[in-house]
Amino acid sequence: MEGKKSPGGAASPALAGGGDGGGDGGGDGGDSRACVSDHKYNSLSQFLSRSFTITTVPFYLSKFIETLSHTQDKAKKNKNKMSKYNKLQGTRVLVIGGTSGIGYAVAEAALESGATVYVSSSSQAKVDAAVARLREHAEVVQREPLAADGRACDLGNVAAAEANLVSLLGWATDGRSSLLDHVVFTAGDALDRTPLGEATGEGILAGFHVRVVAAVLLAKLLPQFAARSNRTSYTLTGGSLTARPAPGLGLVTGIGAAVEGYARGLAVDLRPIRVNVVQAGAVRTPLLGDNPEVLARFARDTITGTVGRPEEIAEAYLYLMKDSFITAAVIESSGGRTVGASQEVSEFN
Ligand SMILES: NC(=O)c1ccc[n+]([C@@H]2O[C@H](COP(=O)([O-])OP(=O)(O)OC[C@H]3O[C@@H](n4cnc5c(N)ncnc54)[C@H](OP(=O)(O)O)[C@@H]3O)[C@@H](O)[C@H]2O)c1
Numbered sequence: 001m002e003g004k005k006s007p008g009g010a011a012s013p014a015l016a017g018g019g020d021g022g023g024d025g026g027g028d029g030g031d032s033r034a035c036v037s038d039h040k041y042n043s044l045s046q047f048l049s050r051s052f053t054i055t056t057v058p059f060y061l062s063k064f065i066e067t068l069s070h071t072q073d074k075a076k077k078n079k080n081k082m083s084k085y086n087k088l089q090g091t092r093v094l095v096i097g098g099t100s101g102i103g104y105a106v107a108e109a110a111l112e113s114g115a116t117v118y119v120s121s122s123s124q125a126k127v128d129a130a131v132a133r134l135r136e137h138a139e140v141v142q143r144e145p146l147a148a149d150g151r152a153c154d155l156g157n158v159a160a161a162e163a164n165l166v167s168l169l170g171w172a173t174d175g176r177s178s179l180l181d182h183v184v185f186t187a188g189d190a191l192d193r194t195p196l197g198e199a200t201g202e203g204i205l206a207g208f209h210v211r212v213v214a215a216v217l218l219a220k221l222l223p224q225f226a227a228r229s230n231r232t233s234y235t236l237t238g239g240s241l242t243a244r245p246a247p248g249l250g251l252v253t254g255i256g257a258a259v260e261g262y263a264r265g266l267a268v269d270l271r272p273i274r275v276n277v278v279q280a281g282a283v284r285t286p287l288l289g290d291n292p293e294v295l296a297r298f299a300r301d302t303i304t305g306t307v308g309r310p311e312e313i314a315e316a317y318l319y320l321m322k323d324s325f326i327t328a329a330v331i332e333s334s335g336g337r338t339v340g341a342s343q344e345v346s347e348f349n
Pocket of ligand 1: 096097098099100101102103120121122123124126127153154155156157186187188189190210211237238239240280281282283284285286287288
């Protein structure tokens, strides 16, 4: 049996093979049915699939485009699903004290999580070094180098601290045109280990300048420079000594307690901006030093039997930034030191 001819004279395999009987059964080898088939086929692709050989190309092409756009739609949907927990993506994070130790790790972690990070501390040289390291890390995790920047801001002088903070916050927000999503305060100068018997009023107050007074002044300024939302956070830093004091460190213990008390009050005053504290145990940073005997003593003083690493405790800060339901809270990353020590645990093992 001879296939029906197309207008161009080519035989259609579909028509030649009988197809699905899509024709009306009548006709005399006519031509018009093969040409325009609005009534006979539900879609153009159906028509093409039943049409001439030459039209099988557009058919596959249309199928390909259909599949591609379906895949793209799916990818878009999946991207939205992924971003459900990728909460730091595209945020603006300022870490005061972010040039060293815990603060540096927080900045690095935030950068890795898709945030643009700004670090600050009193020394411009330390800021420059930290920014250079962060930009190197940015390259490793395939971020733009400009996703990290820094600027010096000395908080040691109570009289100048507020003006210094205003200048820093103005810079980190491009003159308040891009508000901050998260601010982390890890700045802390050398701890005063003066025994209680030798304490002076001035010495006691000096211990509060950076960790407490500057942190509270920053809270005062925050509503002008941070987004007014419960997705915005301010995270302070305390220490596990507050929960479990150690002999001879009574003065230091009080500083951490003040930080925790202020954080609760500030969480109420700054709402909806959330305010929380990370209570740090012994973490291996320049502040702690690298004396092996001292480090071993700190390690024995925990249930984990370890000294913390900055990249471990950084997760606590990340969590406090991401959970928009947590405020006025203190979370502890201290190897369980407030509960026990590794020696005690090993006795039961
Ligand atoms: N590491 C621990 O074991 C541990 C335990 C409990 C609590 N903490 C607390 O955690 C916080 C961070 O400690 P860390 O161990 O990460 O210490 P770190 O490595 O010494 O970092 C401290 C940061 O604070 C900055 N800083 C110091 N004085 C400043 C000032 N006057 N103005 C502005 N920034 C200043 C430092 O940079 P510049 O020198 O450039 O100013 C540095 O960036 C501190 O409050 C500390 O007391 C630490």
